[in-house]
Structures are given as C-alpha cells and as structure tokens.
Amino acid sequence: MAPTRKAANARAAKAAAQAAPEEVEAPFQKGLIPAPVPVRFLDEHGQRVDPVTEDYEPPSDEEVLECYRRMVLGRRFDVQASALTRQGRLAVYPSSRGQEACQVGSVMKIRQDDWFFPTYRDSVALVSRGIDPVQVLTLLRGDAHCGYDAAATFTAAQCTPLATQLLHAAGVAYGEKRQGRDRVALAFIGDGATSEGDFHEALNFAAVFKAPVVFVVQNNGWAISVPLEKQTAAPSLAYKGIGYGVVCEQVDGNDALAVLAVVGKAVDWARAGKGPVLVELHTYRMEAHTNADDQTRYRTSDQVDAWLKKDPLARLETYLRSVGKLDDELAASYAQQAEDEAAQLRDRMNEDPQVGPASMFEHVYDSPTAQLQEQQQMVLDEIEAEHEALTGEDA
Numbered sequence: 240m241a242p243t244r245k246a247a248n249a250r251a252a253k254a255a256a257q258a259a260p261e262e263v264e265a266p267f268q269k270g271l272i273p274a275p276v277p278v279r280f281l282d283e284h285g286q287r288v289d290p291v292t293e294d295y296e297p298p299s300d301e302e303v304l305e306c307y308r309r310m311v312l313g314r315r316f317d318v319q320a321s322a323l324t325r326q327g328r329l330a331v332y333p334s335s336r337g338q339e340a341c342q343v344g345s346v347m348k349i350r351q352d353d354w355f356f357p358t359y360r361d362s363v364a365l366v367s368r369g370i371d372p373v374q375v376l377t378l379l380r381g382d383a384h385c386g387y388d389a390a391a392t393f394t395a396a397q398c399t400p401l402a403t404q405l406l407h408a409a410g411v412a413y414g415e416k417r418q419g420r421d422r423v424a425l426a427f428i429g430d431g432a433t434s435e436g437d438f439h440e441a442l443n444f445a446a447v448f449k450a451p452v453v454f455v456v457q458n459n460g461w462a463i464s465v466p467l468e469k470q471t472a473a474p475s476l477a478y479k480g481i482g483y484g485v486v487c488e489q490v491d492g493n494d495a496l497a498v499l500a501v502v503g504k505a506v507d508w509a510r511a512g513k514g515p516v517l518v519e520l521h522t523y524r525m526e527a528h529t530n531a532d533d534q535t536r537y538r539t540s541d542q543v544d545a546w547l548k549k550d551p552l553a554r555l556e557t558y559l560r561s562v563g564k565l566d567d568e569l570a571a572s573y574a575q576q577a578e579d580e581a582a583q584l585r586d587r588m589n590e591d592p593q594v595g596p597a598s599m600f601e602h603v604y605d606s607p608t609a610q611l612q613e614q615q616q617m618v619l620d621e622i623e624a625e626h627e628a629l630t631g632e633d634a
Contacts, residue, residue, distance in 0.1 A: 285557025315577035337525035344498030405441035431462025480517035492520030
C-alpha cells in the first residue's frame, strides 16, 4: 500500500528533526570554529601584541613569572636528562626543548587532583606537576613501566603508543562525571597522533557524552621524520574537532601567556560540564625525535635555526623584564635553583637501582591473571636454574 501524504510528511518531519544538530552553546563566543590564526599575546621578540580575538584574558604577571620559573627548571632538567642518556644512565630520552611553554603552561592550569595523561615526550610537564624527577625517568631507564604512583598523583604512565591515552582520558573523565566529581582530564598528544584512529574515537566519545576532558595537541611539526604536510591535509589540527562537535582552538605554543589563557579557559569549560575541548599548540621540536635519531637526514639546520629565534623561554624573559617582574638577581636565583636540582638528579641517577626481574609482572593488572603468574614463575625458575649452573648452589 502506498504511504499517505500525511504519513510521508510525518516521516519527513521526524527525519529532519533527527538530522538537525542540537543547538550548540556558544563556546568561547565562537561556536566550534577556532581563531583564524593561532592566539598569541607576545610576538617572537617578547613584545605584547593585540590578540586576534578578545575571547581570552591574559594571565596575571605573577602567574606568568611562576610559569617562567618552572620553564627554567624544566629546560635544565631536559638538558640533564639528555646528558644522562649519553652517559648510559638512560636507555633513551625524547627531548622537549622548545616546548616548555606548552607543557608547563598547560599543567599549571589543572588541579593536583585533576587527571593528566602524558606522552613519552612530556617529562618536563611531569616534573613541573611536582613528580619526583627520578621517578619520572624510571621508565626511560628501563626499571619499571611507570616510576610513580599513577593513582596517588592522578597522573597516568607516560604513553608510548600514539593516542591510546586519549581513550583512557575520555573514559576516566566520563567516569568522574558519572560519580559527581568535578575533576577534569588533561591529555597530551603530538601532531602525528591525530592521524591515529584512537584520536578520533576519543573525540567522538568525549563529545557525545560531554566528558570533561581537554585534548592538547603539541604540534611540533614532525612525526619522527615525517613533516606535518605529509600526514594531514587539514588547515589546522584544531579543525579536526569540528566534525565531532568538539570546541577547538589553535594557539601559539611558544607564547606562554597564550597557552595559560586558552588552556585555562578550556579547563574551566570542561569543569563546568560543557564538554571536551581540543587545543592545538603550534610549536617546534628543537632536538631530534630521540637521542637515537639522526635529524640531519630529514631536516635542515636552517629550519632549526629559524625556530631558535622563537624560543619560548627567551620570549618570556624579555616580556617579564619589560614589565619589571624579572631582573638579573631573580633570574640568577632561578638559574641556580635549576643547577642545584640538576646536580641532585645526577647524584641520585648515579646510584644503581636494585630491580628484581620478576617485578616486570607487577602492576600490570589489579589482580594478576593466571597466565601472568605463570610467566612470572617461568622467569624465576630460569634465574634459579642459571644460578645453579654457575655456582652449583640453590638460588
């Protein structure tokens, strides 16, 4: 039987209603669309500029000064960690020199009981968050999967697989919401990770369920040796949030003021129950992918030199001196603090840890599976057999 006009109209109206997007509350006064160019408050020379949008309030000079102090400590930590690798104390270290404003500025905007999901390149962010530097480097020394207590610090283990931590962040953030707590999750990824399926699944889930999570992309231009233009055709990685209904913004990641302002607003937005935010921080990886990488095979020194002139630390120092918040004496005190902490790190890392081989099976699950227990026993049996073969004695 052919459908009547009334029934057809009813079905059409229902379909139209289902297809119509829900009214989106204006995020950052812009809808889903990010600013046309990265948000910034400082130019490359550390001078204040008029922001491209009035959506963000610049942070106070006191907060900016604290950010600078942490960035000084973070850069010295990064140099020391790189040196420890050359000395054989670490298996490898992925430097984040040049990305201090991204890492320090972002973690300063979350509470200690908010969740943080870092990548393998975010050691400076972990130290800035207050985690013991030796515990941060435990993973890279090969002693354990994670050197700190993830539950106690509200900080997930540094993630090596690309983008998998975003799903964890979205799930944890949604869980916190379901339990009536106002904690948010801050999750870091690199530009290459936005080409992974986990990135898209996490954004979709978070948007549908309004999970209070802030996704921060540190776009440093390179996915190991692959430049950004060979991994995506998007005009900006921030735009990838639009298709999922996720509020997004792009920021000059070497401008600490802009990072503090935008990430701070994103965290407030998520905590208020308005859903996730995607923030792209435009920055540059000043060092190779890791100490094991030869960057001369895929980029020129001229390109690196051009970005050296955009150094986030130098830019911030210039600004703070111009507003009278930093002088030679204060700068020297920060530098000395950084040297003292680097010396302490060297001393502690020179102590050889005693790591039991069977410990690699600990903390994999809350309750170890039978298979895991069997594998652990196999390792212990092999160690005992080797000891008996060498000494003729029981282990």
